Every structure is written in structure tokens, then in C-alpha cells.
Amino acid sequence: MAVKHVLAAIGLALVVAPAALADPFRINVDQTVVLKIRGSANSVVVGNASVADVAVHDGNTLLVTGKSFGTTNLMVLDGAGNTIYSNQVAVGAVANSDMTIVRADGTYTYSCVDKCRSTATVGDAPSYFSETMSTLQGKIGVAKGGGN
DSSP states (O other): OHHHHHHHHHHHHHHHHHHHHSOOEEEEBTOEEEEEOSSOOSEEEESOTTTEEEEEEETTEEEEEEOSSEEEEEEEEOTTSOEEEEEEEEEEOOTTTEEEEEETTEEEEEEOSSSOEEOOOTTSOHHHHHHHHHHHHHHHHHHTTOOO
């Protein structure tokens, strides 16, 4: 009888193993990528909406946006409730253009595309983050025709 349980466990492991070994879907913070799926999506579920967001372009095309660093899961169901896509989503940073400075009083992130400029990133020192976001909001207000 113990042999049956061992064989059942091995069989289950073989069925589950491919899903467990699947590479996570990787995206960068503040970037959107297209994800094509087989079948027609009826429901889309993101485990942690603070890490990633998904917009449905059409039944076979999803737009996945990295919102903050971390991992979550993404599940897509068809009209009958069958899972047609399921995977981990790993959100990271663009390695080539960002620079992070860590000091005793906190973390400071800069975008260094042509020269380094402050950029607000989750995890930065609160005062630095607030100051950077305030500057950005002021710029957006001027661009929309508001005064500053």
C-alpha cells in the first residue's frame, strides 16, 4: 500500500513540476508590456495589485504594467472558468539607466538616461520621495495649463 502512495506522489510531482519550473513573467517598474494568451480571456486576476496591473486590450491581448518591486501572480480564466494562463510576475528595475545611492538616512534613486536626475522609486527615503513627487506634480500641473 505504501508503494501506491509513493507512485501517486511521483505522478503528482511530474504533473505539477512543469508549472513549478516555469520562468516568471518579468517586467520593469513603470513599464508596460504586451502579453498574448491562447484562448479568450473572460477574467483576469492579479494577486497583488500594488506590484502589477493588467489591462485587457482584447480577448487575447493583455497589457501588464509593473507598479512596484516584488512578485505576484497572474491568472487568466476563460468564460467557462478554466485557467488559460497562470504564472508568477516578477517586477524589477531597469538595470542600465537607474542609479541607487544608499546612505545612512535612506535610499535615493536617479534616472541616468543622458545625465542623472532624481526619480521617485518605492523604497526611497520618504522626504526625498515626497520632494521628487512634488516637483513632478508641479511639472504636470504646468503642462496641463495650470500655474505654479
